[in-house]
Amino acid sequence: LKGMQIEKTLEKACYWMFSLMGFDFPQLKVIQKFSFCACLNLKYIVLNLVQIGAQHMFQHCWCLLYAEMNAIQEVPIDGFKNCKSLQHCCFINAKKFQENSFIDCDSLVSITCSSTVDHEKAGLQPQVIFQTSFNIKQSQDQHTQKQFEQFRQRPIKLRYNCSLVELASNTVQIILSDTFKNYFKLRFIHIPKVKMIGQRAFFQCYNLKEVNVKELQVVKQQAFYACTQLSSINLSTVETMEMQAFFYCTMLNNLNLQNLKTMQADTFSYCNELKHVKLNELMEKNSFWANFTLKKHLKWGYFSFVKTQLKIKVQQKKLRVINVLFSKM
Structure with a gap:
């Protein structure tokens, strides 16, 4: 404004x-x-x-x-x-x-x-x-190192001496209940092997913007309750979502629910920005989506962007090698 x-x-x-x-x-x-x-x-x-x-x-x-x-x-x-x-x-x-x-x-x-x-x-x-x-x-930081011993941490420095945190683990398969509850400093988390996220695991992680998952199947009750900054998460492999799983995720606008079998009526309540959603036939019959004007699902995100940039750099290096070889002919 x-x-x-x-x-x-x-x-x-x-x-x-x-x-x-x-x-x-x-x-x-x-x-x-x-x-x-x-x-x-x-x-x-x-x-x-x-x-x-x-x-x-x-x-x-x-x-x-x-x-x-x-x-x-x-x-x-x-x-x-x-x-x-x-x-x-x-x-x-x-x-x-x-x-x-x-x-x-x-x-x-x-x-x-x-x-x-x-x-x-x-x-x-x-x-x-x-x-x-x-x-x-x-x-x-109110969260001890012991809680995060399976995660790599990277501090993010922001304006006015403020800071947030990024976490990553390529081995963790389950995020237990309340693990990151009220962790206000968490901004990104990379957990590609996780299959289940427990109750209130990211409850009120207000600054969490993106969750990088690839094999997620179950999202428990209030797992992402009031993650108001959350705008990117790959849910294409998820089959079950419990009550209020994404309640009050006010910036969430892009979802792929192609394998979803079960969700509650209040799973996405107060997700006011939700516009881009991919649904399967079962979910298209769910009354929750009847009042939504849905557009085509998009693929985007922080970690996807980084991966794409790395591919581009590799391609550029190959081109430079080819150019050098041609210049010597």
Whole structure:
């Protein structure tokens, strides 16, 4: 969204705008109640002219990583409540953090603010570090190395010193229940040998964008519940999906369900962007798909792209060798 002249938002202006990834309001000074509440996929906000913010202004922005509002005097009640992925904040001129302004911000590492700011009732986690200038702080990972000993890890550095993680394993065949539950830092996972994903295995992995699977057959109850960033997963081999398996996957829009035999009525509830779906004859008779206007299924994804790029590079090397040989003739 872009609004060059907007100085004040309306109440609930962008309320529940699940697909909003960012906005540009350079003149914004006042944010009303619920203005950006439940913008699930919003990642960064830098609003240094905003002086007044109202209750619940960014509540439930589950993917929000960084917030900077250096002109605001008070962070309002429930202002950033339940922003589970929020890692760093900057409020240089704030004098008070109102009641529960940061409650349930489980990933929050540091806040840059005045040393005299009143934060007694803000609902902050004990690990939060207060600082008067913005410095790099390492996010404290609540998931232990032991849980991930079968996975290769790669940290991903993002803007404003935020970070996410990619995981990969070519041997794991089952993802057990609750394995990655509430792992807000997970962005990609490569698990080509996995045949079953257990209950709540990726529950509320808000920043998970892609899952690379090739032999997956069973997706258990709430396996990807509220993975609001998830947009790419190969389900062409899946035969069974249990209740709420992809509930609230608001960015999911491309599916291949050619081998699916069983699914529940709420398997894909609140997948509002779902448009490209390949169905078999059995699924075409399922009443869930009756209200969908479906388009042709597409093949795309991060890991597929990387693999394609490698093939192109190999072909280019062969061509260069051929050119050298011809030039010497």
